[in-house]
Amino acid sequence: MNWIDTHCHLEMIEGDTKDVVSSSMELGVDKMVTIGTSPANNKQVLSNIKKFDNVYGTLGVHPNDANQQAMVYLDGITEELSSNKKILAIGECGFDFFRQQTSLSDQRVVFEKQMQMALELKLPIVIHSRQAEEETIAAMEPYLKKGLKALFHCFTSKDILFELGMRFDSWFSYNAIATFKKGDEIREFLLKTPTDKILIETDSPYLAPAPYRGKGNIPGYVSIIGKELAGFLNIGEAEFMKLTYDNCHTFYDRLKLGGVI
Numbered sequence: 001m002n003w004i005d006t007h008c009h010l011e012m013i014e015g016d017t018k019d020v021v022s023s024s025m026e027l028g029v030d031k032m033v034t035i036g037t038s039p040a041n042n043k044q045v046l047s048n049i050k051k052f053d054n055v056y057g058t059l060g061v062h063p064n065d066a067n068q069q070a071m072v073y074l075d076g077i078t079e080e081l082s083s084n085k086k087i088l089a090i091g092e093c094g095f096d097f098f099r100q101q102t103s104l105s106d107q108r109v110v111f112e113k114q115m116q117m118a119l120e121l122k123l124p125i126v127i128h129s130r131q132a133e134e135e136t137i138a139a140m141e142p143y144l145k146k147g148l149k150a151l152f153h154c155f156t157s158k159d160i161l162f163e164l165g166m167r168f169d170s171w172f173s174y175n176a177i178a179t180f181k182k183g184d185e186i187r188e189f190l191l192k193t194p195t196d197k198i199l200i201e202t203d204s205p206y207l208a209p210a211p212y213r214g215k216g217n218i219p220g221y222v223s224i225i226g227k228e229l230a231g232f233l234n235i236g237e238a239e240f241m242k243l244t245y246d247n248c249h250t251f252y253d254r255l256k257l258g259g260v261i
């Protein structure tokens with residue numbers, strides 16, 4: 001057993017993907033989930049999961065890529081989502097008003113479409129919510145009531161969104177931001193998260209942990225994040241590795257099938 005990076009963007013990392021995967025494995029990571037963000041990126045995700053045994057993926061449309069064409073695109077990937085067992089979830093999707101490049105209404109319809117698909121295909125969903133707590137809650141609540149299985153990725157949000165996730169047994173994933181000096185608020189959320197709902201991620205190539213801050217991040221550094229957060233939670237490193245490993249298999253349950261295409 002090793003660490004798992006539950007959220008990375010392999011396609012956006014500079015350099016040869018083969019080298020990134022092998023150096024991540026040397027750092028103690030044996031599985032990584034590369035997260036789809038747009039039709040073009042999803043295509044690269046599909047190619048990477050085919051190329052590398054221990055790379056899994058998700059397909060989805062990020063709020064910054066939400067538009068009418070994305071709606072048509074999503075209709076076309078239902079078959080791939082249901083048959084490709086290395087695709088573990090739908091997403092990342094949600095709202096982003098930090099880098100708002102798309103309209104609120106486009107973000108909403110594209111997000112709701114993906115939640116509907118997740119329910120129909122019985123797939124978990126990876127949520128991206130940035131500076132959009134109220135809109136996220138209003139959009140998600142009806143789907144959560146119907147049993148949507150959600151992961152709030154890179155959780156850096158406010159009480160109200162945390163409470164929504166808690167009310168519906170959602171998962172929360174933490175990355176290097178929770179290890180930064182200014183991460184007190186996020187560490188408070190981490191402490192309040194039930195241990196069976198904690199996942200860890202890099203969100204690489206973004207958000208590299210110390211001593212790599214300001215440089216490119218890779219999935220391998222989830223081992224640094226895991227070690228640091230285990231210390232903060234006062235849990236042994238091996239125990240925390242097992243805990244996050246098990247949680248990852250519970251959330252992304254297709255991983256239990258071994259991810260054979």
Ligand SMILES: [Zn+2]
Nearest residue numbers: 007035092203
């Ligand atoms: Zn991401």
